[in-house]
Amino acid sequence: MSGSEGRGSTLPGAWSLEPGALQQQGLGHAAMDHHQNSGLQLEGFGLEKAAMGKERKEGQRRGKLMNLPYDILLEILSRLPARFLLQCRCVCKSWLTLVRDPRLAKMHLARASQHRNPSLIFNFRDNGTADLNLILNFHVNGNRVLYLFDLNEEGCEAVTIELPFLSSGSPNPFSILGSCNGLVCVARGFSLPSDPDIYIFNPITRECTMLPEPCIAHTSRADYAFGYHPATDEYKVVRTLFTGTNPLTGSYQTKVEVYTLGSKSWRRLEDTEFLLWASPSSLVNGAIHWLSGYHLGSGIYLIVYFDVGDEEFRVLDPPSELNPSREKGCASLVVLEGCLSLAYAPDDGGSLVVWVMKEYGVKESWTKQFVIQRGAVFPPMNYLQLLCLLKNGEILLEHTIKRLFCYNPNTKMVRHLAIHDLPNWIMHPTHTYVQSLVSLWTNNGAEE
Structure with a gap:
């Protein structure tokens, strides 16, 4: 091989990879540009x-x-x-x-209801204890944001979900009326003298619908409850208005109307003689339950329920041991693992007793499941609201100052459940919620 054919030389018709060689061959910058562009x-x-x-x-x-x-x-x-x-x-x-x-x-x-813990949903409302700067720095649009916290992901932050029906700077705060199968019933403007606007909203899919105007005029306090019946696959909102007492019988008088998701109007039902605004409602077995009184001043607890399927009011007996006519206290209904349950705390606040109805509708099936004694960590029991039973066996409770506690009935240990980067005063109040894909437009013939 001659010297001209050493390293760096080019074969006939081939391009040299060295720019200097191109110039030596008289090809100039144009050839160099062509070579570089070809490489690119x-x-x-x-x-x-x-x-x-x-x-x-x-x-x-x-x-x-x-x-x-x-x-x-x-x-x-x-x-x-x-x-x-x-x-x-x-x-x-x-x-x-x-x-x-x-x-x-x-x-x-x-699957989510059976194998996973529920989520928690709550909205913003200052209880007067928070610093104004803290409120403004935390969220300037707090009155139109829903907070969602997944109990399966403890230690994570709550997810903020803007409500599509509330405009920026909306002057009317909203209230969560209840949730069912991933759908949330929300009221806007409860503080106004007229009826609030009622919406049904899926925070996950962001589907939302506004309910029509009620047919019963707003003459007294109106309360709402949200329910579902699996046999009819219908979601319904029940609106009740307490109008007073019957002077002859001493029983309460409450007007009732119902709205079915997908319909165009409310329907008036027969009046009921039960007081239904005394406590929050609980949904189980296709029925909405209230802890109520039958006769004025009787002091006797009755569990009144509204069957979402046949739209009739009926009564369940509470546990035989529960006799508020002899001892005063605070009672509330809750659903634990699909069973109707009743939590009762005497006025002294020393304990919280939880009964579970093992077989729905059978009075004898009421079982005293838990007795939680007040300890050094717990506040008085009559200021606690039982929320749910977690998959690890712990009981989740909420205090009136909106702090969350987890109680282990086996070890009797209590721990505070903190939500990352969320002050305690943000919760008002807390509802359990199951994240789902349930659509507003594929139930009850509703059209998109």
Whole structure:
């Protein structure tokens, strides 16, 4: 090989990779630019080819997944968190169809209710103890934001969800009336002399609808309860207005009307002789339950329930041991693991007793499940509200100052449940909530 054919030389018709060689051959800057552009084009082609290959592989994986039987796909997706499933809607049209399938919403709801802890939802209201600067720095739009905290992810921050029906700087705060299967019933403007605006809202899917005007005029205090019946697959809102007492019988007089999700108007029902605004309602077995009184001043607790299916009011007997006519105290209803339960604390605040109705509708099935004694950590028991039973066996309770406690009935230990970066005064009040894909538009014939 001659010297001219040593290292750095070029073969006939080939480009040298050294810019100096190009200039020596008289090709100049134009050839250099062409050489560099060609290299960039080759590099770009390589990146494009790699991206196409990656996209092809992802498409093949999606194709393999979509080749599974449809029922198997629903079973797989039902095990994923609701917020993740919403992201799956953007993958392709097939996934969008899957996620929108009402069967997936029901399967996901059943699995979440059985195997996962509920979430907590609450809204902002200052109780007068918070510093104004702290309020403003925390959230300037607190009166139109819903907070959601997943009890399966302790230590995480609460998620803020803006309500689509409240405009920025809305002067009327909202109240949470109740939740059911992932749908939340919300009232805006409860402090006004007229009826509030009532909405049903899914915080996960952001679907929302406003209820029509009630048919009974607002002449006294109006209260609302939200429920669902699995046999009819209907969601209903019950509106009650206490109008006074019957001078002949001494019983209460309460007007009642009901709204069914998907309908266009409220329906008037027969008046009832029960007082239904004395305590929050609890939904179990397709019925809305209140702890109420029958006759004025009787001091006897009655559990009144409204069957969402046949729209009739009936009565359940409380535990035989509970006799408030002999001892005063504070009682409330709650649902524990699908069973109607009653929590009672005497006026001395020394203990909290929890009864569970093991067999619905059978008085003899009331069982004293828990007795929580006041300790050094706990405040007086008559200031505690029992929220739910966690999957690890702990009991979640809320104090009136909006602090959350977890009580272990086996070890008798108490721990404070703190929500990261959220001051205690933010909660007003706390509701349990199941994250779901239940749609407002696929129930009761409602149209989008």
